[in-house]
Amino acid sequence: MRMGALTTAVTLCAVASLATAAGTPPAARSVPAPAAQTAQQPTVLPVLVDCFWHPHIRPADFMLACGDGNSRLTSLRWSQWGTDSARAKGVNWVNDCKPYCAAGRFHAYPVTVRLDHPQPWKKRPQLSHYSRITLEYTDRRPERYAQTVSYPLWD
Structure with a gap:
């Protein structure tokens, strides 16, 4: 019985991890390159x-x-x-x-x-x-x- 409960817990954790990774857009998982961070931002007009x-x-x-x-x-x-x-x-x-x-x-x-x-x-x-x-x-x-x-x- 104990082995079944442990197997179920490990399986649920693995499924939750995969679901979280699959649901996160690729842009959110990646870190932008330094060159992209230094690109000039568009000018925001006054309000x-x-x-x-x-x-x-x-x-x-x-x-x-x-x-x-x-x-x-x-x-x-x-x-x-x-x-x-x-x-x-x-x-x-x-x-x-x-x-x-x-x-x-x-x-x-x-x-x-x-x-x-x-x-x-x-x-x-x-x-x-x-x-x-x-x-x-x-x-x-x-x-x-x-x-x-x-x-x-x-x-």
């Missing part, structure tokens, strides 16, 4: 971090005022998204907050958007994110806004 800490590349919409939602960008059409900067045209919807923000009305202003100053992102240091946004109003603009305004972006 735009939204109010919920999600990274985006070329988003169609972007909330500028995360706390109250009183300023947002929509209809963004990106002409450039590079390692140093990004450019788009779109619409900035801004609440006039008259007589107060909850009772205010949103107005649309055409803008050119520029993202720049890429920095490592604290949440995911392997990614860089644009740390500044600049809006240039191409027609009308909200009261008390300059023609061109820049804001730091959150990290």
